[in-house]
Amino acid sequence: MKETLENLFLQVQKPARYTGGELHSVTKDLRDVDVRFAFCFPDLYEVGMSHLGMKILYAQFNNEPDIWCERVFAPAEDMEALMREHGVPLFGLESRDPIKDFDFIGFTLQYEMSYTAVLHMLDLARVPLRSDQRDEQHPLVVAGGPCACNPEPLADFVDLFFLGEGEEVDLEVIRLYQEHKRRGYSKQAFLRACAAIEGVYVPSLYDVSYNPDGTVAAVTPKDGAPETVRKRIIKDLDACYYPDYFVVPYTDIVHDRAMSEIFRGCIRGCRFCQAGFIYRPVREKSVDTIDRQSHALCQSTGYEEFSLSSLSTSDYTQLEPLLNRLLAWAEPEHTNISLPSLRVDGFSDELVNKLNVLRRAGLTFAPEAGTQRLRDAINKNLTEEEILDTAAKAFRGGWTAVKLYFMMGLPTETMEDIEGIAQLGQKVVNAFYNNPDKPKGKGVTVSVSASCFVPKPFTPFQWEPQDTKAQLQEKQQHLVESVHTKKISLSWHDSATSFLEAVLARGDRRLCAVLEEAHRRGFHLDSWSEHFDFDGWMDVFASCGLDPAFYANRRRSYDEVLPWDHLDYGVSKAFLIEENKKAHAAVTTPNCRQACAGCGAACWKEGVCVAKR
Amino acid sequence: MQNVRVIFSKTGRAKYISHLDLARTMTRVMRRAAIPLWYTEGFNRHPYLTFAAPLSLGYEGLQETMDLRLQEEMSGEELVQRLNEAMPEGLSALSAGPAVAKAGELALADYRLTIHCPAQTVQALLAQTEIPVEKRTKKKTTKTIDIKPAFANAGVKEQEGKTVLSVTLPCGSNETINPSLFVSALRTATGEAYGYSVLRLALRKADGSLFR
Numbered sequence: 076m077k078e079t080l081e082n083l084f085l086q087v088q089k090p091a092r093y094t095g096g097e098l099h100s101v102t103k104d105l106r107d108v109d110v111r112f113a114f115c116f117p118d119l120y121e122v123g124m125s126h127l128g129m130k131i132l133y134a135q136f137n138n139e140p141d142i143w144c145e146r147v148f149a150p151a152e153d154m155e156a157l158m159r160e161h162g163v164p165l166f167g168l169e170s171r172d173p174i175k176d177f178d179f180i181g182f183t184l185q186y187e188m189s190y191t192a193v194l195h196m197l198d199l200a201r202v203p204l205r206s207d208q209r210d211e212q213h214p215l216v217v218a219g220g221p222c223a224c225n226p227e228p229l230a231d232f233v234d235l236f237f238l239g240e241g242e243e244v245d246l247e248v249i250r251l252y253q254e255h256k257r258r259g260y261s262k263q264a265f266l267r268a269c270a271a272i273e274g275v276y277v278p279s280l281y282d283v284s285y286n287p288d289g290t291v292a293a294v295t296p297k298d299g300a301p302e303t304v305r306k307r308i309i310k311d312l313d314a315c316y317y318p319d320y321f322v323v324p325y326t327d328i329v330h331d332r333a334m335s336e337i338f339r340g341c342i343r344g345c346r347f348c349q350a351g352f353i354y355r356p357v358r359e360k361s362v363d364t365i366d367r368q369s370h371a372l373c374q375s376t377g378y379e380e381f382s383l384s385s386l387s388t389s390d391y392t393q394l395e396p397l398l399n400r401l402l403a404w405a406e407p408e409h410t411n412i413s414l415p416s417l418r419v420d421g422f423s424d425e426l427v428n429k430l431n432v433l434r435r436a437g438l439t440f441a442p443e444a445g446t447q448r449l450r451d452a453i454n455k456n457l458t459e460e461e462i463l464d465t466a467a468k469a470f471r472g473g474w475t476a477v478k479l480y481f482m483m484g485l486p487t488e489t490m491e492d493i494e495g496i497a498q499l500g501q502k503v504v505n506a507f508y509n510n511p512d513k514p515k516g517k518g519v520t521v522s523v524s525a526s527c528f529v530p531k532p533f534t535p536f537q538w539e540p541q542d543t544k545a546q547l548q549e550k551q552q553h554l555v556e557s558v559h560t561k562k563i564s565l566s567w568h569d570s571a572t573s574f575l576e577a578v579l580a581r582g583d584r585r586l587c588a589v590l591e592e593a594h595r596r597g598f599h600l601d602s603w604s605e606h607f608d609f610d611g612w613m614d615v616f617a618s619c620g621l622d623p624a625f626y627a628n629r630r631r632s633y634d635e636v637l638p639w640d641h642l643d644y645g646v647s648k649a650f651l652i653e654e655n656k657k658a659h660a661a662v663t664t665p666n667c668r669q670a671c672a673g674c675g676a677a678c679w680k681e682g683v684c685v686a687k688r
Numbered sequence: 689m690q691n692v693r694v695i696f697s698k699t700g701r702a703k704y705i706s707h708l709d710l711a712r713t714m715t716r717v718m719r720r721a722a723i724p725l726w727y728t729e730g731f732n733r734h735p736y737l738t739f740a741a742p743l744s745l746g747y748e749g750l751q752e753t754m755d756l757r758l759q760e761e762m763s764g765e766e767l768v769q770r771l772n773e774a775m776p777e778g779l780s781a782l783s784a785g786p787a788v789a790k791a792g793e794l795a796l797a798d799y800r801l802t803i804h805c806p807a808q809t810v811q812a813l814l815a816q817t818e819i820p821v822e823k824r825t826k827k828k829t830t831k832t833i834d835i836k837p838a839f840a841n842a843g844v845k846e847q848e849g850k851t852v853l854s855v856t857l858p859c860g861s862n863e864t865i866n867p868s869l870f871v872s873a874l875r876t877a878t879g880e881a882y883g884y885s886v887l888r889l890a891l892r893k894a895d896g897s898l899f900r
């Protein structure tokens with residue numbers, strides 16, 4: 076098979092996606108290895124290789140002498156066709172062995188639109204899709220990542236889900252597996268034992284019943300599984316494993332740089348943002364730890380750039396001291412520091428200049444909504460004044476391009492809010508022309524990008540209907556008509572894919588049949604794929620007797636049993652209901668540092684919940 | 689400031705590193721090895737690094753060259769040692785020193801082309817008076833050239849059911865012939881797409897002496 080592979084590599088675009096052997100990729104002697112883990116990212120190499128979580132867990136697993144973790148990505152269409160033609164099953168990049176012979180196949184679920192790729196990859200690996208079709212001869216299929224907070228649409232395919240942060244719980248499950256293997260392994264007995272570990276959800280141990288109207292009646296645990304499963308968090312990030320190396324790819328990937336995580340969670344509580352709730356509470360790493368880890372990574376990888384990656388980087392309490400510490404070695408070593416999202420207002424011009432803040436992406440803002448009223452409703456704490464002040468500062472510094480990100484279809488949105496998007500864009504344009512020393516002969520470009528709002532579980536908007544396609548098209552049309560200058564360029568996302576995303580994000584187990592049928596017909600979810608076939612998808616829903624609008628466009632009542640209610644992310648339902656009501660009254664909630672809003676995440680007694688205010 | 693030419697090999701899994709990706713890979717190797725690279729001045733500072741002859745994706749090379757500029761003097765032995773400590777699988781530095789030949793003096797390259805077909809198939813093609821083949825030009829059009837003269841002196845040997853063709857081909861700024869052209873001609877002549885692999889053994893000047 077290995078010679079066949081070499082021949083296939085020469086026939087595809089970008090063979091470096093499949094060849095392995097990159098710097099710091101880990102190979103082991105099978106005689107020393109007890110557990111083989113296939114870490115699958117259900118997307119292309121260049122996307123998956125950019126993902127920090129995968130790098131952390133890959134290094135952490137391989138740090139254990141008896142575990143060998145390999146990387147697996149979804150092959151591009153050309154490679155997939157060749158693999159099927161030549162009978163090559165999906166393989167691990169390091170050993171090139173088929174992953175169907177591994178102990179674990181693990182997926183990270185970063186976005187709903189990758190669910191079909193999960194099924195494609197299992198199929199390409201020649202592993203039966205459904206959990207109940209796999210026995211002791213097959214690998215265990217596990218999954219984690221943010222989408223595991225509502226894993227129900229994948230419940231029939233995945234043996235167990237990891238909820239929350241994986242560093243501790245993943246290893247606990249692997250160690251338990253080894254113990255069961257030694258004693259004579261039965262998959263059922265093992266899964267039942269796993270269900271007792273905090274942060275492990277075994278979907279087959281729960282029966283779901285439905286009301287006549289299609290809503291969930293009850294989720295009932297069996298065989299001793301707990302009523303609710305609580306996510307895991309890492310309590311002390313300074314003591315937590317962090318890799319001192321990344322696999323350094325040859326081919327260009329999306330984020331080709333070293334990354335340091337500086338904290339987990341987010342203090343803000345923007346009501347549309349799932350990440351802002353499911354990663355609570357905020358826990359910071361110390362300046363010393365970040366400095367040491369960042370430098371070690373840059374030295375071992377040779378990366379010329381590293382980024383501080385966290386949800387809202389500028390909320391790090393020690394940001395300026397941290398940057399000065401990092402610059403002390405980064406500058407002489409010609410290493411750039413990039414900050415993905417940053418409020419630059421508080422910084423000295425000197426510091427801003429040293430950083431790669433504006434250089435890479437230009438100036439970007441995410442006001443999300445066009446009017447202050449709607450920004451209050453979604454609890455997005457960014458005022459027009461702040462945007463215009465920072466834009467003016469950047470224009471004085473010679474910048475001529477600004478990007479503004481918005482969402483359309485937010486709860487309580489009216490046409491006035493849509494007009495507000497155009498008006499805000501216009502004000503930024505005006506800020507450019509009001510600058511007395513604007514560069515001569517240069518115009519300004521304000522790019523306004525509007526995505527479609529997708530309501531997500533564990534947010535205050537989890538009960539909200541998504542706008543229908545017709546409503547969104549009307550709003551898009553209105554936005555076009557509200558823009559009166561060529562200086563503003565408009566772009567928006569396709570509402571069809573956002574609709575499917577909304578269905579899957581808040582779906583229940585009945586969607587497993589939809590995904591399976593869509594997979595059978597060869598459908599993909601990703602909008603960039605030539606295969607995206609909306610009408611085909613609608614046909615699949617119909618053939619399964621389900622109405623996608625039931626999941627996406629229906630307002631749910633507070634007392635409805637939601638498909639993910641038996642999962643506990645620390646944030647209480649009572650708090651989310653409170654927040655939902657405040658959104659409808661356009662009342663904001665202070666961030667965690669200003670005042671604790673009592674969301675429930677204080678149950679862990681960690682981070683910002685116990686910090687002095 | 690010091691200009692250095694490094695001779696290196698690119699084999700095994702490293703053959704899949706494209707030419708475009710090689711510069712980035714090498715820059716990172718040197719950064720890991722803490723080699724005092726010279727950086728350009730200005731806003732977007734980058735090190736100076738060039739390769740005499742790009743190696744096609746999938747080919748292996750035993751004596752490739754890379755020219756770099758160092759901020760501080762460093763002996764060739766030390767440079768080679770430090771590079772090798774930081775090289776990924778399949779890349780290996782062999783020697784380093786001042787460039788002897790100018791980049792423009794590169795004219796020829798020795799190749800070993802292994803084709804998965806019987807020797808007589810190759811010999812039959814070589815026996816033709818002309819071997820016409822379509823070649824892509826820089827302007828993205830194609831023209832037909834005759835590669836018979838370039839392959840006239842090729843050595844042919846059968847090995848484990850495959851055919852090994854040893855040949856020295858033009859590889860300079862004026863003229864370059866990629867050994868894969870022979871495989872294309874073979875495909876046209878026989879209708880078969882034979883598998884093949886290419887090893888570039890050495891780079892030479894027009895007089896046949898090694899390009900160093």
Ligand code: SF4
Binds near residue numbers: 357674676683684
């Ligand atoms: S308990 Fe309070 S401080 Fe802690 S995350 Fe929730 S709102 Fe923030």
